[in-house]
Amino acid sequence: MNREELIRSLVVKNQTKILLVVLDGLGGIPYEEGKTELEVAYTPNLDELAASSSCGLAIPVLPGITPGSGPAHLSLFGYDPIRYQIGRGILEALGLGMEVRPGDVAVRGNFATLRDGKIVDRRAGRIPSEENRKLIEMLSSKIKEIDGVKIILSPGREHRFAMILRGDGLGDAVSDADPQKEGLPPKMPQPLSPSGAKTAAVAEKFIKMATEILKDQPRANTVLLRGFSSHPEIPHMQEIFKLNPVAIATYPMYRGLAKLVGMEVAQTGESIEEEIKTLEKVWNDYDFFYLHIKKTDSYGEDGKFREKVKVVEEFDGYVPRLLNLKPDVMVVTGDHSTPSKLKSHSWHPVPYLLHSPYTFRDGIREFSEISCRKGSLGFFYSVDGMALMLANALRLKKFGA
């Protein structure tokens, strides 16, 4: 019996409400003034909350492993991130706000430049997003279906797009249609097992049709396809955890990830203020609330230490409003660290604060990496956070007698 089966066997429903706040890329490492973003940020509300909560440092996947947003979030939602892997095509499609259904295969696309039978630019000179949008409109109007498989396209930034294949008998065991290096001839997708045969055939026809349609374009006159991936088979949170969950997130990828695990997705605006309002509005309708704040990660990725600090401070101002909702369990954490110093996601464990009537009171004075290290949750794997939330919501029966 693994962790998931054990929890599934013990879960009960009750009237409690659990609020999981994810400040994306929250964790940092010492940088300006030798301090982390959290250490520099003025966060009186989070600090006070930390003092009366259980704190710890959460390891998103394994020590030393830097997670992408997919595995980092699955872990927070209680899913083993190594067992449940979300393909790159699916994440790309989710990130562009596309609806992904069971049975679909999603693919990442590039516009590219073909000359004299060779791919001379794998990114088509990074064409402007606006040009991309028009080309995708053109392709979408001319290619709607191939061999009974629906073709759904969505433009991304610059040369990137995503494609969803929807139809029967599609598998994702298909090789990339990408020579990887410039100066080589185009590569057609190949089935890697019989289950990928139909997908590969449809994708090859798509490439040929698109190349014909684009033939007069100066730069974006062909397409490359990578990361064929099926909709992952993930049991829903309703099924495993008996929760009725809702997601409040401004970015499409996080709304998409939430849908994959069965969350409903609330309509919300772009600001934290609007997200909090949405939360207050839907508070009576659900029992698990995933509130996602994106900008901490964005500024971390850009190396903008001060701006990341400001987002944390802005969020801090809303903590009293969150507490006013009287969640039975409230967690504040990140999905992974994004230290401004590294300008990227990192492997460092993430500060984790769990507030409920049943926690130790760690007496921590400050919500930060180093303080959380001293907390009563210690070091733990993010994936165990869900059992901790459920336990603190008194939603887990005793194991054994």
Next chain:
Amino acid sequence: MNREELIRSLVVKNQTKILLVVLDGLGGIPYEEGKTELEVAYTPNLDELAASSSCGLAIPVLPGITPGSGPAHLSLFGYDPIRYQIGRGILEALGLGMEVRPGDVAVRGNFATLRDGKIVDRRAGRIPSEENRKLIEMLSSKIKEIDGVKIILSPGREHRFAMILRGDGLGDAVSDADPQKEGLPPKMPQPLSPSGAKTAAVAEKFIKMATEILKDQPRANTVLLRGFSSHPEIPHMQEIFKLNPVAIATYPMYRGLAKLVGMEVAQTGESIEEEIKTLEKVWNDYDFFYLHIKKTDSYGEDGKFREKVKVVEEFDGYVPRLLNLKPDVMVVTGDHSTPSKLKSHSWHPVPYLLHSPYTFRDGIREFSEISCRKGSLGFFYSVDGMALMLANALRLKKFGA
């Protein structure tokens, strides 16, 4: 997908250098003055380094499990020590400096005393090592090959020796040729599966030939054989971690262990000074450096608290020279604890210090067991140390998107 497969799928090469210093048996428990060896040792350099590093306590195998040198080192090298087990015969042979090749079967031997058809002393009165050496010379000159299998012998201390069988079709599924108790007749090796048949037959012939050759010896007039073991199938560090590793170690067993995982072994002398010189000499030729200091363990095993303290202090004096090499990542730890109080290896977690530009700065004042407990690496399994080293060397790609 397990930890090893995950890391293998994420590893990239770059120009960074990783230095892993293993002070054998480093960890201790309170003994003289109620302090551990590390607490008593005057280590200004290690203490300063600890203050600007991430520290933690590493669990070699599992809590409560006391490891031998084999599993303890495999763990530090990033190999699951329960999955990869090195047989006793192989370790004995490596410890005696014998070359062990894939396909070989290695065995531990005892000289023993046979009287009236019974083994009356399983250790042949612990004959002097010098007598052992002469007997092994005699056997080696008379038994070079049996049924096409090469017989390679090496004397150990007192009554102990090691034997390597080299030839085709040898397996290690062979029972010990040892009655275990005195007063019982000799026992011949038996195949435990068909794969061990040839080995058992050759070993039986060897015992009979040796007994004939030794028949006029007063004490050492027969041999017992135990711990038949094949060369373990361990993927090399080059393959899993894309590293180009070298070992600097004074004792044969550690050089042998390093070879098993694919390290090159540098020629070096007996002292720490000579080892450091060797490290400096080979610094440009590799990207992973395993530096092994033996005497901490030896004195721990002998219960010599003060002498163990002195070895730590001696090593501390070389820390500035190590830092002068400017390793991108430097780890100082032990393979296991060898508390002088216990005079043996123990199960206690081991102080672990990781220095890189990307660690938290724990602000720990002293490199010791209790201080490391408060560090930002927390408690972790030694086997996860390799991913931490690789991550801090920026040699691991992001997992998932």
